[in-house]
Amino acid sequence: MTSSAAKPRVLVIGDVMTDVIVRPEGPIVLGSDRRAKIELHPGGSASNQAAWFAHFGLPVALSARVGQDDVAHQEGQLRAAGVTPLLSGDATRVTGMLINIIAPNGERSFLTDRGANENLSASDLPLSLLAGLDLVHVSGYALFAPGPRAAVMSFMAVARSRGITVTVDPGSVGFLEEVGPDNFLGWTRDAAVLFPNADEAACLSGRSDPTAQIHFLVQRYGLVVVKRGAEGAEAATPAVRLRAAAPAVEAIDTTGAGDAFLAAFLTARLENAAIDVCLKRGVEAGADATTRLGGRPGKG
Structure with missing residues (x-):
């Protein structure tokens, strides 16, 4: 995807959230109390x-929007993570917040x-940001509301016209169902690679069989990479389909596992690694991410 000897440059477009991570000690008691461990994490x-x-190890910037009073704090957190923040402050809305309720098996449910x-x-997306980029990656969350969607789609189209690879992670099966899978498929037509999880692949394709899902999606994207959790992952082009098993780990929190997988896969891809190598690095990173709390590296 890049022939340069220098490290590729990546721009990620999407969201900044504060995650409220809740680990109940047992089933939630409707109308009453349940003891729980509650923590705040950047998300x-x-x-x-x-x-x-x-x-x-990739030079990466993030374009997103946060509450005006929260800009300095969020910039600091991103810089501490090694990310160049390109944040705009919003005078009318606060930084997004997500409640993450973690089940005993590590699976999570969100209130957003x-x-x-x-x-x-x-x-928030001036075309000057495209200078020198190798990759524009878009979180699907940036496409679920009309205003951000128009801005992001325009930016994606220009990036593609300049030969910059565009990739998309759908982000949320709940929101996909809300906006309609056919709409989302149209909005992401400029993407070269799509990274759905198993539920998102089923939603977007309208098919329950994994083979049928892949067949449907590879007709629309050059490369489709499906994250299937504990079952590993698979990647397919019109010519090849590969699978990788997930390493066995004791999962604590699956938040961010798909994000780690995606970044590891694309980092390898930008280094011109073969798809099977990209998959291997992805599933290893995703599995490792489940062994700590929160969605970013360095937690645990």
Whole structure:
């Protein structure tokens, strides 16, 4: 994807969130109390992905929107993670917040307030950002509201016209169902690579069989990489389909596992590694990410 001897440059577009991680000691008692451990962590799919790109050694910037009063704090957290922050402050909305309820098996459920992310606009994505880039990666969350979607789609189209690789992670099966899979497929037509998880692949393809899902999606994207959790992952082009098993680990929190997988896969891809190598690095990174709390590296 890049022939340069220098390290590739990546721009991630999407969201900044504050994650409220809740680990109940047992089933939630409706109308009453349940003891739980509660922690605050930096989050947001795009922010996590950017942090993992930096963790794997790539120069990476993040374009996103946060509450005006929170700009300095969020910039500091991103810089500490090795990410160049390109944040705009929003005067009308606060930084997005997500409540992450973790089940005993490590699976998570989300309650989401998108906050300032809903106001991402063209002014946050000047075309000057494209200079010198090898990759534009878009979190699907940036496509679920009309304003951000228009800005991001325009930016994606220009990036592709300049020969810059564009990749997309759908982000949320709940939001995909809300906006409609056919719409999302149209919005992401400029993407060269799509990274759905198993539920998102089923939603976007309208098919339950993994082979049928792959067949449907590879007709629309040059490369499709499906994250299947504990079952590993697979990658396919019109000519090849490869699978990789996930390493066995004791999962604590699956938040950010897909983000780690994606960043590891694309880092290897940008280093011109073969797809099977990209998959191997991806599943290893994703599995490792589940062994710590939070969605970014360095937690645990």
